[in-house]
Amino acid sequence: MTAAPYVPSARPATAPATPGDRPYLLRCPVCREGYQDDGLRLDCAAAHRPGLLSTEYATAFAPGAGTGPFRYGCWLPTAGRPLPEGSGGATYRAERLGRELGLDELWVAFSGHWPERGATLATGSFKELEAQAVLARLPERPPVLVVASAGNTAAAFLRACSQQRVACVLVVPDTALPALATAGERADCVRLVTVAGDYTDAIELADAIAARPGHQAEGGTRNVARRDGLGTALLAAAETIGRLPDHYVQAVGSGAGAIAAHQAARRLLAAGFPAANGRAGADRGLPRLTLCQNTPFAPMVRAWQDGLAEPVIGSGPAVREAIATAHAQELTTRKPPYAVAGGVREILTESGGELLAADNAEAVAAGLLFAEVEGIDIAPAAAVALAGLRKAAAAGRIRPRETVLLHVTGGGRARHAAGRRPAAPVRPDLRIPAGLSAEAAAYLVTGA
Ligand SMILES: [Zn+2]
Structure with a gap:
């Protein structure tokens, strides 16, 4: 069967409440509350069982140019800045x-x-799609983004944050370092911390760092x-x-x-x-x-x-x-x-x-x-x-x-x-030894 050509429908557009507001809302699936996006919100403010906020776009499905995620900028929660070309699958x-x-x-x-x-996707993973979109959502002058990863997500954020000069702290298990070799050169604004443990230990440390002033959890699935x-x-x-x-x-x-x-x-x-x-x-x-x-x-x-x-x-x-x-x-x-x-x-x-x-x-x-x-x-x-x-x-x-x-x-x-010169080993800024509490380690990382 040949599909009929798709014609974007004229969906009812909801005008932003105030000039400068983003043209989409965040909606709580539990209490249905809607939020204007500040570029950082991860959860509903009401006290109820957990739910994943979702975006509600006023825009029709209208793919743009290019092949990366920003081709679908119509359905991405972006801050309104010009979007980079991006890379995709x-x-x-x-x-x-x-x-x-x-x-x-x-x-x-x-x-x-x-x-x-x-x-x-240079790092060979779909995590690059999410990293590009997360950075495009950030407000002007964002706090330092804190990301825990088993490897692929860190590689994606290392690449995207270095290219776009966004400050972040990446926390990965020691064993994940080889996965970062494909990410390219790391800018000074990207700090890399390893833990002697597994992904769960990395998450615990990232949570402790994100609780420090001037830092913000990237949020994983909640973002x-x-x-x-x-x-x-x-x-x-x-x-x-x-x-x-x-x-x-x-x-x-x-x-x-x-x-x-x-x-x-x-x-x-x-x-x-x-x-x-x-x-x-x-x-x-x-x-x-x-x-x-x-x-x-x-x-x-x-x-x-x-x-x-x-x-x-x-x-x-x-x-x-x-x-x-x-x-x-x-x-x-x-x-x-x-x-x-x-x-x-x-x-x-x-x-x-x-x-x-x-x-x-x-x-x-x-x-x-x-x-x-x-x-x-x-x-x-x-x-x-x-x-x-x-x-x-x-x-x-x-x-x-x-x-x-x-x-x-x-x-x-x-x-x-294959056939390339092996990438230089990736060296972290800080290695957290086993046995150190997440709080003490977060202090070492942020100095506060
Ligand atoms: Zn709610």
Whole structure:
């Protein structure tokens, strides 16, 4: 079926209340309160159960120029400054990979580095989409942004903040330093701190730093710019395909990317964009989400399959060991926004979706398959997503003739590095030894 050409609808425009206000609102999903955006707000001010604020745009879907996230500036929470050109991924129809999986219409959204395909994310990860959008949302003269990361997010912020001269503190585990090598030169305004521990230790320290005067937590999934920046991958894919896919497949750690894709799809439908083939009926034409975690540490899969209110994660050596053995370290978020309003459980329910687990061997095999068939390396998390898609197709949950969008959230890094001079080792400004409290470490970092 050929999709009808999309014509932007004239959505009712809500004029900003006062001149200078941004042309969108932040909306609380719990109490429905709306906020003018100051570029920093992460939560609703009312005391109620947690929920993820979402943006409400008065603007129609009107893609601009370029291929990066700012092509979709119409649906990004920006401060109104001129936007940089930006860099983005690419969507293509993967016929050979589709044949391997028994799928007639498989599309890949490749959020990595593959210039021949038009994917120009230098760090090889979709986290660059969110970093670019987060910086574009900041007010004039922002506080120092504090970002905790398992590696990819730090690489993305290191690159974006260095290019745009935005002050930030990046906190990563020691083991994540090699992941920063692709990010390019680090400007003086970007401070890099490592902790002798894992991602959770990095988060604790970042929280303590963000509580100091003049500092502000970037906010992770709670930051609307992060989600809407990630959501541009779905907007770009839908624009390329000409309609929404029947299925959207992605690996999840926090689930921010999946929440973003779901929200972007909802927004497109509301704007009159073509739904997936034959999906416009009872289920509202939203792509069905197939989300995947990596078995050594798959807390959301267990919560979903057992119908629990919250993932049971626990603490102690057993959890650390499970995390350490995971093939996809970037999926080992311990506090995913699962049960919050607008979170992972809600988007799965709303889309008729599913959460699957793939073990390390399945993920490694999937990564090799992609490299063999498509000719490029993909990140461990993307390999987990492909392994999940393989299982869903084999089980008949995804049928051969349905349109499937696989989001490869990272790739091309090894190919990009091959044949080049190895990048110089990345050195942090400060290494925090094991055993130091987060408070004491935050003092060392900020000097206050
Ligand atoms: Zn509220």
